């Protein structure tokens with residue numbers, strides 16, 4: 001595996017790959033099986049795999065955890081090597097953005113109005129900007145993103161379409177701990193007690209999904225059922241619980257088709273998110 005740390009080296013490594021099918025997995029590092037499942041998926045869809053590890057300052061707001069975001073470059077590179085990755089791009093912020101960089105990719109409309117778009121102002125512009133620059137440097141055939149960050153995945157699809165970036169975007173399923181907790185780099189900061197408390201997120205999603213299975217179609221009722229679980233759970237500060245149309249994250253009063261259940265909460269100082277997509281068959285609605 002080749003490791004490059006600056007843009008000129010990335011561009012020349014990419015040039016050497018020529019016209020092969022390139023699979024790309026952008027990450028912020030501290031890699032776990034969720035990330036590595038995306039690497040495996042990229043390897044199935046392409047014949048060269050590129051992974052970036054970059055904690056992008058643009059997507060962190062003031063008072064968020066940019067400085068304390070967990071990092072383990074040596075461990076990450078070892079995991080990628082064992083997974084057969086061809087090229088790892090590991091730039092610093094100074095190496096990644098050119099001096100005087102002043103361009104932002106701004107995404108508006110329903111896709112960014114709820115969930116993390118509402119609770120982390122500027123976050124998705126930071127994501128859209130880094131992904132656009134990464135795509136134009138790496139020029140992947142296919143890029144793989146986790147459904148763990150469902151809103152991010154839909155926004156990346158939108159940006160790719162709107163700017164004509166021409167990348168095939170693929171979503172990989174959420175990988176979970178045996179307990180049901182969605183894997184996240186931020187889980188490393190949870191104490192054993194907080195890891196148990198964090199299961200309130202999956203319980204809230206279960207509650208929402210069960211309400212739908214029982215026939216509830218009013219979005220507000222499902223939303224309230226999920227919120228109640230978060231509010232009642234010890235050690236949890238709810239950030240949001242929401243139910244939206246999965247395709248465009250629009251608010252719909254009456255649920256049908258593919259529905260996104262999404263939750264976010266703070267467990268101690270750690271902000272966690274989780275989601276589930278539920279399909280309501282026509283005949284059931």
Ligand code: AMP
Pocket residue numbers: 026027028029033034035037038144145146147148149172173174175176182183184185
């Ligand atoms: P991050 O390093 O958190 O920016 O995540 C990099 C990529 O890995 C994103 O596309 C995430 O959606 C994805 N990812 C993170 N956690 C998981 C998980 N538990 N299962 C599947 N994909 C994940």
